[in-house]
């Protein structure tokens with residue numbers, strides 16, 4: 001066998017991959033599996049966006065793009081930040097990456113050294129701690145409690161900050177809980193961050209448009225403009241415009257950091273597919289009612305799923321304020337045995353049994369750092385969601 005890097009050893013196989021592998025095996029046996037495991041919109045990319053890509057390809061936008069993004073997309077991103085976030089960024093303060101994920105990769109690679117710490121609110125999207133670990137930094141976890149609507153509280157942030165903290169990650173609306181921080185929460189968080197003037201702040205706002213019940217999502221750089229010089233405001237077209245496969249994300253941030261991130265990206269990928277960038281610019285400049293329509297649909301599905309889950313004895317479920325997941329607690333189901341005789345000791349046991357016995361794929365909360373919960377994606381049709389919820393109800397009913 002060949003040699004592999006030490007860095008690779010910091011990458012554990014994610015729980016999502018294990019669930020996907022088990023789901024595939026069952027499908028191969030001819031079972032019909034409902035998958036609520038993936039965080040991917042079921043909508044098609046808007047046709048006008050696809051047409052913009054078509055035109056870009058015909059018009060010869062087929063050469064190497066500038067590493068940090070095409071001028072046209074960077075201009076559209078600057079307009080978006082101004083219009084939607086009240087944030088003014090110059091072109092030199094903006095970069096385009098292969099998804100929001102590469103923004104994080106670039107930012108962490110450009111700044112982290114062995115022994116540094118990255119503060120991540122729990123529960124979290126798995127990539128923050130995984131990417132931080134790749135660069136030798138230690139993730140440090142700030143707990144967000146269900147009683148607080150899974151919002152990050154300033155006191156908890158304050159508790160985990162140290163002299164080694166290099167980054168604080170904020171992700172509201174949150175994956176997996178859907179929590180949205182209020183303006184007041186953000187102001188209190190900013191107050192803590194002011195005490196640590198050397199710490200960078202990653203504000204992942206990729207779910208910003210998917211907020212419900214009149215909630216509003218806040219950008220920390222707009223709430224606390226004095227912090228803007230340390231904030232990377234991350235966003236992208238994947239979730240808002242149903243464009244996960246186009247791989248376009250972007251960030252606004254201080255010029256020196258954006259330049260360092262571009263240097264990383266230049267070596268990794270030479271930038272983002274020019275055709276996809278033309279499509280993303282069309283999406284950002286396109287009509288806002290498409291996004292509104294999708295947000296309304298997710299809101300309706302969320303309410304339906306949460307209400308169905310709350311009917312199940314042993315299951316609790318907070319009402320998510322944003323994103324497109326439900327995060328039910330299953331503590332009341334643990335210690336029981338399934339119809340097939342499996343003992344449910346953890347949320348992983350529950351998720352595996354649910355998949356194998358009721359054919360519903362979910363992700364256990366432990367994968368996001370907070371157990372015992374499940375994450376269900378509501379980015380699928382109401383008929384499928386109803387079927388999934390009744391399968392979960394039957395599954396739990398048959399546990400004893």
Ligand code: PLP
Nearest residue numbers: 099100101125175206236238249
């Ligand atoms: N941030 C969060 C919280 C996410 O859930 C995701 C995708 O799952 C991303 C960022 C990155 O998305 P993309 O790389 O498709 O832009």
